[in-house]
Amino acid sequence: MPKFRHMTPSERHKSLGAGAPLGFGAGLPEPVADGMIENVIGTFELPVGVVPKFPVNGRDYAVPMAVEEPSVVAAAAHMAKIARHHGGFTAQADAPLMRAQIQVLGVADPWTARQRILAEEAALMAEADVCDPTLVSLGGGCRRVEVQVFPDTPVGAMVVTHLVVDVRDAMGANTVNTMAETLAPRIAALAEGRSRLRILSNLADLRLVRAQVALPAGALAEEAVQGMVEAAALALVDPYRAATHNKGIMNGIDPVVVATGNDWRAIEAGAHAFAARGGRYRSLTDWEIAACGGIRGSIELPLALGLVGGATKTHPGAHAALELMGVRSAAELAQVVAAVGLAQNMAALRALAMEGIQEGHMALHARNIAILAGARGTEVERVAKTLAAEGRVTVDRAKAVLDGYGKD
Secondary structure, eight states: OTTGGGSOHHHHHHHHTOSSOOBOOTTSOHHHHHHHSSSOOBOOOOOEEEEEEEEETTEEEEEEEEOOSTTHHHHHHHHHHHHHTTTOBEEEEOOOEEEEEEEEEOOSOHHHHHHHHHHTHHHHHHHHHHTOHHHHHTTOEEEEEEEEEEOSOTTOOEEEEEEEEEOTTBOOHHHHHHHHHHHHHHHHHHHTSEEEEEEEOSOOTTSEEEEEEEEOTTSSOHHHHHHHHHHHHHHHHOHHHHHHHHHHHHHHHHHHHHHTTOOHHHHHHHHHHHHTTTSSOOOSEEEEEOTTSOEEEEEEEEOOOOSBSTHHHHOHHHHHHHHHHTOOSHHHHHHHHHHHHHHHHHHHHHHHHTTOHHHHHHHHHHHHHHHHTTOOTHHHHHHHHHHHHHTOOOHHHHHHHHHHHHHO
């Protein structure tokens, strides 16, 4: 279809011979959606829930979460309720530093090339800053130059230069990519080689965020505390457990990232790479029993989030979500997101330690099954409660329950 990209969304949909159109909602009108990506035929909606009072650093935030999985919003809200009676969550964020990488190949003497590049650090930083005078005026810009040498790779020796850039309240991809593209010829000449890749790294290990929570004895059942710490210990030593443990953390993080129009794929890539930084994949959180008999938990991970640029400004829903949160900087947003990830992990560990993960999850999943069986309005909750009470969360059983209501 050579003219497909020049069609309107409705024309594209018709040309595909597809069924009912995906459609466009008020939250993302057709002209906006058509301008955001290529070959648009509609939009795909997710429910957006909210945790109304999520306490971080002494402030209550309304946290929007765009997610389809049952129990995620409820779990975050429940942990927020428990934590806020005991000081809530605390969080800290590093400076918003991002890396751009410039790969140079065909270098005869890579170690000498490294020295030549570092000798020009001041000039290279100044050249990088010219790429974004607005960023520099806001207090950001290139902060330093780093050079790595890989003497023995499948394609020979290579020299990789990192531009470390303070991107302020942006995620920073466009800024650092532009700087890398601009400086690549100069760096290749200094190394006496040829440049290839010129792009950011999504392992934002200079842009770390930490969050903590501490609950006194009695805030959770003693059995739950012991079980949570024991469950968390397995995720520290076993990558098979750590993968699911960290997925549970991202259950909380991704919905906020999506709702605010940020790049959840970049966040996922950075988080999982950071989890393997020691050479073995492990948990992103740590949990321990406090001397008082309570429990303490912490999380540390890279979060390259922005308030400006990309979908955070073009997507009306993302703009509304950020307005709802009332965050004033990308660092503040990252602190809230990290705390939500920690809360989600706390909820999952508590469930695993006590009743098991399925009981609560299936109770909420029953609502989806009820809808799939044809329940509408008040029927949804009635059918879901029956299915959950019976422990038979299937479409066939939901249809039978509905039929029974019809005979009442």
